[in-house]
Amino acid sequence: MALKIVKGSIDRMFDKNLQDLVRGIRNHKEDEAKYISTCIDEIKQELKQDNIAVKANAVCKLTYLQMLGYDVSWAAFNIVEVMSSSKFTYKRIGYLAASQCFHESTDVIMLTTNQIRKDLSSPNQYDTGVALTGLSCFVTPDLARDLANDIMTLMSHTKPYIRKKAVLIMYKVFLKYPESLRPAFPRLKEKLEDPDPGVQSAAVNVICELARRNPKNYLSLAPLFFKLMTSSTNNWVLIKIIKLFGALTPLEPRLVYSCVHVVKYLGLLAMSKILKTHPKSVQSHKDLILQCLDDKDESIRLRALDLLYGMVSKKNLMEIVKKLMLHVDKAEGTTYRDELLTKIIDICSQSNYQYITNFEWYISILVELTRLEGTRHGHLIASQMLDVAIRVKAIRAFAVAQMATLLDNAHLLTGNMQRNGICEVLYAAAWICGEFSEHLENPMQTLEAMLRPKVATLPGHIQAVYVQNAAKLFATVLKSQEGNTDSTAAQETSQLMIDRLPLFVQSANLEVQERASCILQLVKYIQKLQQKDVEIAEEVNALFAGELNPVAPKAQKKVPVPEGLDLDAWINEPPSESESEDEQPKAIFAKEEPKHSRPRHTEVDEKELARRREARKQEQANNPFYIKASPSSQKVYQDTPGVEHIPVVQIDLSVPLKVPGLPMSDQYVKLEEERRQKERAEKKKKEKKKRKEKRSGRGKKHDSGPESEEDITPAHQVDIVTEEMPEVNSLDILYFVPLADSEKLPVRSHRETPKSPAEDGDTENAALQEPKKKSTKEKREKKKDKDRDRKVYDIQGNLQDGSQVVVSVIFENKGDSFLKSMEFNVLDSLNSKLQRPDGSGPHDGLTVPFQLPPGVSNEARFVFTVQSIIMPQKLKGTLTFIVKNEDSSTHEKLDFKLHFTCTSYLITTPCYSDAFAKLLESGDLKGSSVRLEGVNMPFHHLLARICFHHHFSVVERIDSCASMYSRSIQGHHVCLLVKTSGQTVSIDAKCDEPTLLGNVLDEIKQTFSQC
């Protein structure tokens, strides 16, 4: 018996496995049929053997052939045999083969009943699992009848993995053996509430399918499903349930409502996804989405709001906001209303107020929003007011008038001001009125409003703004009053300040107190001067002189560098040269290149900037790590058209807050409409003119249909120059993105030269704590004719001990395809062998433990065992890999050679001159010499070259003569005496191993012949 197993496994080694078969078929494209028929013969032989592993392998191959269209029905019995194996490995293959090859008329299926029953009750859940999976494919009415009970039991298995499969397969059983449905149904229903979501969804699936066939019987389950629908987060299940309801609704119309709901929600969700890519197509459904705002379901309303945000355009902004304002009124006292408020502001302010054509309208909207009680978003409204007032110059007069009214009516807000955040608005109002007080119609009235005693109940930071801006107003009022002949008015104003300010001086808030007392003293002094009839207004105004202008984020760039300022000059003494030499002691061996002078900061002209920007955009577009910004919402701001171009809207400003019926922002909608109509009319006129002019020609008809976005010229311009918004982002992106070639920082040249061997060895030592090591550098570049998968192998060998060599290979994918499944293999020689993991054969390749996306390089290390080091060696090897493209993948290979030179077995070892002399005296070393002709380089360069390339160290140097030493990894001493005269270099060498010495000298000669 033991012999049989041994024989079996030996046989197996020579059998083809599935991979071999697949490979074989691919290699025999011309005579595939013939090849396969020999394979089938082999398989037949394999099936005759007793060894189950061989049989399973054969069955696995048959399954593959079956897919290719070959008849394998003759092996049905063997498949059953493999299914019956006690080993999971074979059982799994057997069941797979059965599920692929068996069908209802396969007669051996009868034989499987008991085996399947045994597997179903196996203690191993995976045995049960494969049996269930297999059964789902080839269940016959007989099997269904015989096994229905077993499967039903499995529906209550402890493992959800089994329960889930059992539930699903019950459906197949019901179809084949309908009698089983009645007894199994209660248990199936139970599974709808299974704690495991997988089982639950399986049960939903089965019942949905059953219900589709006979809805009437399942109507009683509707409440249960409804519960599931509202609680389940699994989209797959939701879809199934909706489908089920679809089947049930003809019988129970009430279900429609709940379905509609879910569908509506999903629809809105889907629309918001579509919106990102195809905004136009969604915009046409605006009315439908606005209707959703009336929905009873808050989650649907919120979804609709999200959608609206993306849908607005210049054309429909007013209309949408008007609709939203109506909802704000309806939604009193809910969090939904707060949500509405923020959405309105979001919608209006998005992309730098891109969609707002009339800012007066927007200010009125903001003012209307202040009437909301109990909102948390007062500061949001306030910041919008400030932003608009500062940035849109043309709107200031209007804004100031509105704010003055707001301040005047502050008591309307203050009723429950402390509680709600709306009083924040007063902060903005006070500031705007103060800062732009020159626009006020009646500054005195506003000043009076700002100094009312009730103000003291406001939060501290608002009071502070009140006080400060009262001073600004005061200055303005003075200015207007001083021109009058009657100076008492001005003095009365001062008196008002002096009367009211003490209230704020007593404030508990430090800021308020400080400002108030400061201003109070100032006003007192002013009053003193006034009494002496001194003209003071000019000076008081100087306190607040200067216009506040918005500043673009990149304004600094526009400031020219003052003449005579050299930003690149050192402020302190530059660090001394010697310091940098200390850092790089090895630099003397490398060819020194003239140090780059610091790149001078050149004046970057516009062209250059534009070019760089373009390059960066290109680079971002090609970089997969960079998530592209949405199409930039840049706006080209023309020079502000003079104020006279803006249609001035005359509105009675004395009432706006108190208008009970029609909110005033509505007026703008109408006005805007009129304005546009006028514009359109003008345009048409122009067109007509043009047409008239053209009439002599072809007279092409202009499309005067619905106006496009571009046609709508804004009534006001946002007055700020924002330079290309997307560019700002690139700053933080750079941190994540690997630098492109063009962006790489200049590296000092000696950094680029390979590390010197000694350095390399030292770091190795430190890491491994072993006496001495040796490192080799070999560079090999392989090219394939095709550009797409060029790779560079940079092979660096580190010799660990007397017989082990570590070769580091850097794989670099220079093509644009993805490389994977790389296998590195070397044809061993008697002397050098690639170390492979235990258990693998002498010709197996090693898997490279990574995959290579295009442009990526990575390093892998391979250990070789070397016996004799006295001769150089070349090992042939192959790298196989899969090249994956957009639409294809190919298996390719690359041949390479690994060159183990004798030099690579040498380790740079320092040696003192006395020890060196002793070595030479001992007489154990055999000599050899070599002459190099025509070497045209300084002697120290020559020595550096030998040191660097051949791992020697200089023992002593006298004029044009030097002694050098190195040691092999197996302890051979190598001594050199190098002399130079003119262009001739002679090297006398001694070593205890003449062959090694000969080879090393040859390699040195080779080095110098190359230069």
Next chain:
Amino acid sequence: SFTTHCEIRTYHRMCGMQFMLLFSRQGKLRLQKWYVPLSDKEKKKITRELVQTVLARKPKMCSFLEWRDLKIVYKRYASLYFCCAIEDQDNELITLEIIHRYVELLDKYFGSVCELDIIFNFEKAYFILDEFLLGGEAQETSKKNVLKAIEQADLLQEVSHVKNCE
């Protein structure tokens, strides 16, 4: 043709997905899973016809087509076509989602899956499909769970393999 037609009509009321086929751009079948029991001859005939029909379609055409009285949902991933047949009441989009989920599973399991992975490890591809779909219905919607089950079964396979060698 008539018999095949009748056969499908008989069975097509039986489950969500009828079958799934994976084939290459060259029309080579890479994987087939039948959830309706048909004879080999019929399977071959259907496969041949479908592969031709699908390959003849232009890349910009939609992923659905009506074929006999079934709906065919297909999608091309790199060089491979994934093609499913469903009955007329079934949802095409969820089928597309099933295809995509299966591709995701393959991708996770093989690590950036490609056609060769499926050719050389076709049994694994089947095992994954069997954990994901059972009898034409999605049995597990969680990717994590599917892969966990496969990994554990693989582990079991290795253990029993080692035992066998000893």
